[in-house]
Amino acid sequence: MTDISQSAAVPGTAPQRPAATLSARLARWLPRLVMAPSFLVVLIGVYLFIAWTLWISLSSSAMLPRYDFVGLEQYVRLWNTPRWHTAVINLFLFTGLFLGVTIALGLLMAILLDQNIRAEGVLRTVYLYPMALSFIVTGTAWKWVLNPELGVEKVVQSWGWDTFAFDWITRPETAIYCVVIAAVWQSTGFAMAIFLAGLRGIDSSIIKAAQIEGASLPRIYASIIVPLLRPAFLSVIVLLSYISIKSFDLVLALTNAGPGGSTEMPSTFMFAYTFQRNQMGVGAASAIMMLMTVAAIIIPYLYSELREDTHGH
Amino acid sequence: MATLDINRVRKAYGNLEVLKEVNISVGDGEFLVLLGPSGCGKSTLLNIIAGLEDITGGEVLIGNRVVNDLPPKDRDIAMVFQSYALYPTMTVRQNIEFGMKIRGIPAEERAKATNAAAEMLQMTGLLDRKPSQLSGGQRQRVAMGRAIVRHPDLFLFDEPLSNLDAKLRVDMRTEIKRLHQRLGTTIVYVTHDQIEAMTLATKVAVMKGGVVQHFGPPQEVYDRPANTYVARFVGSPAMNIIPGRLLASDGVPTVAFDTPQGEAVVRGVPLSAETAHRFAGRDVLVGIRPEHFGLDPCGTVPVGVDVVEPTGPDTLIVFAAGGTEVVARLEPFDAQVGRQERFSVKAEKVVLFDPATETRLD
Numbered sequence: 004m005t006d007i008s009q010s011a012a013v014p015g016t017a018p019q020r021p022a023a024t025l026s027a028r029l030a031r032w033l034p035r036l037v038m039a040p041s042f043l044v045v046l047i048g049v050y051l052f053i054a055w056t057l058w059i060s061l062s063s064s065a066m067l068p069r070y071d072f073v074g075l076e077q078y079v080r081l082w083n084t085p086r087w088h089t090a091v092i093n094l095f096l097f098t099g100l101f102l103g104v105t106i107a108l109g110l111l112m113a114i115l116l117d118q119n120i121r122a123e124g125v126l127r128t129v130y131l132y133p134m135a136l137s138f139i140v141t142g143t144a145w146k147w148v149l150n151p152e153l154g155v156e157k158v159v160q161s162w163g164w165d166t167f168a169f170d171w172i173t174r175p176e177t178a179i180y181c182v183v184i185a186a187v188w189q190s191t192g193f194a195m196a197i198f199l200a201g202l203r204g205i206d207s208s209i210i211k212a213a214q215i216e217g218a219s220l221p222r223i224y225a226s227i228i229v230p231l232l233r234p235a236f237l238s239v240i241v242l243l244s245y246i247s248i249k250s251f252d253l254v255l256a257l258t259n260a261g262p263g264g265s266t267e268m269p270s271t272f273m274f275a276y277t278f279q280r281n282q283m284g285v286g287a288a289s290a291i292m293m294l295m296t297v298a299a300i301i302i303p304y305l306y307s308e309l310r311e312d313t314h315g316h
Numbered sequence: 317m318a319t320l321d322i323n324r325v326r327k328a329y330g331n332l333e334v335l336k337e338v339n340i341s342v343g344d345g346e347f348l349v350l351l352g353p354s355g356c357g358k359s360t361l362l363n364i365i366a367g368l369e370d371i372t373g374g375e376v377l378i379g380n381r382v383v384n385d386l387p388p389k390d391r392d393i394a395m396v397f398q399s400y401a402l403y404p405t406m407t408v409r410q411n412i413e414f415g416m417k418i419r420g421i422p423a424e425e426r427a428k429a430t431n432a433a434a435e436m437l438q439m440t441g442l443l444d445r446k447p448s449q450l451s452g453g454q455r456q457r458v459a460m461g462r463a464i465v466r467h468p469d470l471f472l473f474d475e476p477l478s479n480l481d482a483k484l485r486v487d488m489r490t491e492i493k494r495l496h497q498r499l500g501t502t503i504v505y506v507t508h509d510q511i512e513a514m515t516l517a518t519k520v521a522v523m524k525g526g527v528v529q530h531f532g533p534p535q536e537v538y539d540r541p542a543n544t545y546v547a548r549f550v551g552s553p554a555m556n557i558i559p560g561r562l563l564a565s566d567g568v569p570t571v572a573f574d575t576p577q578g579e580a581v582v583r584g585v586p587l588s589a590e591t592a593h594r595f596a597g598r599d600v601l602v603g604i605r606p607e608h609f610g611l612d613p614c615g616t617v618p619v620g621v622d623v624v625e626p627t628g629p630d631t632l633i634v635f636a637a638g639g640t641e642v643v644a645r646l647e648p649f650d651a652q653v654g655r656q657e658r659f660s661v662k663a664e665k666v667v668l669f670d671p672a673t674e675t676r677l678d
């Protein structure tokens with residue numbers, strides 16, 4: 004009824020109408036059709052398996068999944084496992100050191116590179132290159148470098164300093180620092196690149212103004228430039244935290260969680276318990292613990308980012 | 317407060333000469349405007365005065381003291397930038413107090429100075445805001461407040477108004493002029509806007525390609541421009557430069573140029589006897605400002621009206637003369653396109669230029 008009266012009121016639009024609705028319908032459905040497969044894959048591959056893992060963590064599954072319900076029993080067992088305690092302590096130690104050192108070095112390098120030095124392009128590529136390597140490669144390479152029989156210790160001793168010792172990787176109380184060294188080496192260039200981009204976005208007349216007011220260079224950086232890098236800091240912290248929580252391959256390649264389980268991390272723990280030690284329920288519980296930790300970091304970050312977006316900044 | 321002397325200053329970036337032998341000298345309390353098109357080296361010169369760029373050759377003296385090797389903070393200057401250069405993470409108050417804090421001024425004194433500056437610039441209500449919450453004009457005020465509390469010997473402004481809209485620009489221009497009258501501090505001000513230069517300056521340096529074309533008081537620059545470049549750059553509509561000739565002298569220097577309606581003759585142009593003798597019978601460029609034409613039935617310039625542009629207070633008439641377009645600014649009258657009129661010229665205001673060098677003939 005309304006259709007007829009409308010097309011009568013606007014003659015000339017009526018004949019084009021079927022074609023227009025067809026293409027309009029196509030335009031509306033095409034994006035959905037294209038997105039559908041990836042949406043499905045994400046739905047199944049991520050969210051379905053999160054749900055499944057959650058279920059397993061609440062069941063009595065051991066070697067094979069068992070779909071019963073035992074409440075938080077697996078979580079109690081998890082938190083009574085000394086090896087999990089080591090993993091959690093290592094995670095905090097590793098994350099703290101890894102973030103602190105990577106951010107400090109990355110910021111320092113970005114500031115130095117920002118002083119208009121020659122060959123900046125080459126240096127930037129050199130520093131960024133490790134990021135392109137897989138953690139497996141990094142881990143393997145550093146395993147050799149840190150190995151007392153093959154690497155640094157051997158080389159320095161062959162130069163004539165016989166008593167030189169650098170055997171951290173073989174000692175349980177220091178092996179975790181070797182993981183930190185390798186991870187820092189891999190990620191510093193990335194942190195530097197983000198900080199450098201932030202520095203390049205700063206209006207140079209702001210720095211000139213501060214210079215004229217008599218601020219020293221360190222003061223200018225501390226009071227003006229570093230506060231301006233807040234968004235860069237946020238990005239680096241979130242991304243590095245995420246890297247450190249899932250730092251599975253690096254530990255596996257470098258120390259294989261050894262010596263004596265001293266470099267166990269939640270990720271290696273989860274892998275070992277789920278697939279090697281036939282304690283699938285405990286493994287699933289540890290996976291859920293990791294998920295919650297990541298969520299605790301990512302959700303506030305996303306929230307603050309989205310809030311700034313709606314404020315129009 | 318201080319004098320400023322720029323002696324044979326040169327600046328090169330590699331092989332690119334940006335400033336070539338710049339000489340400028342202004343007394344205490346003067347308002348120097350560096351005027352020129354984009355890329356002529358104005359900001360470079362200002363940055364050299366500030367100490368933000370090092371100098372390739374020559375000397376800069378502030379208050380009779382050579383400052384070539386002094387860092388910016390020891391030159392006793394304050395600078396206002398085109399982009400305002402406010403510290404984005406600090407409030408307005410922190411922005412203004414930052415420099416004083418660095419100089420170790422106690423908190424009470426800082427607050428007093430900040431409040432005084434805020435009152436002077438009418439921004440007391442803005443002190444707790446961040447720069448991102450301010451409009452362009454308000455940011456400009458903050459930048460000026462930050463400069464004022466320094467009590468410098470020399471204020472430097474780099475195109476401070478060019479990011480503002482037209483109306484605000486006029487208001488802020490007045491404000492800067494008032495500031496200068498009130499503080500009496502020597503100011504160096506960079507702009508590409510000749511009206512800003514004319515309204516603010518006590519001395520103007522017109523620059524082009526790293527060379528000062530004319531340095532003098534604004535009225536002199538306007539009345540007796542050193543060359544055709546300056547003549548065309550200062551004034552709107554620009555000075556008419558009409559190819560003509562100097563007639564054989566009978567004691568009163570007289571120029572003539574052609575219009576499609578006949579020969580125009582202007583008697584009694586300012587020219588020394590010596591130059592008049594040297595150029596007698598030769599081609600010259602005749603410079604006449606639009607407002608120096610007048611409607612006059614007995615005038616010596618016959619014109620055919622090509623275009624009529626009423627602006628309100630006056631009417632612009634475009635006509636042909638000496639093979640170029642000429643603009644006259646006249647009191648409003650019943651102008652008709654295509655009609656013939658006769659104009660007179662204020663002969664004593666005419667400026668002659670050498671066609672070969674385009675420099676002024678005296």
Ligand SMILES: Nc1ncnc2c1ncn2[C@@H]1O[C@H](COP(=O)(O)OP(=O)(O)O)[C@@H](O)[C@H]1O
Nearest residue numbers: 329332334352353354355356357358359360361
């Ligand atoms: N750091 C630099 N390196 C090379 N050339 C520069 C540099 N800074 C300015 N220039 C050049 O110097 C000239 C004058 O620049 P500037 O003083 O900024 O001009 P203005 O302020 O009059 O627009 C321009 O041609 C510009 O390209």
Ligand SMILES: [Mg+2]
Nearest residue numbers: 358359360475
């Ligand atoms: Mg400039």
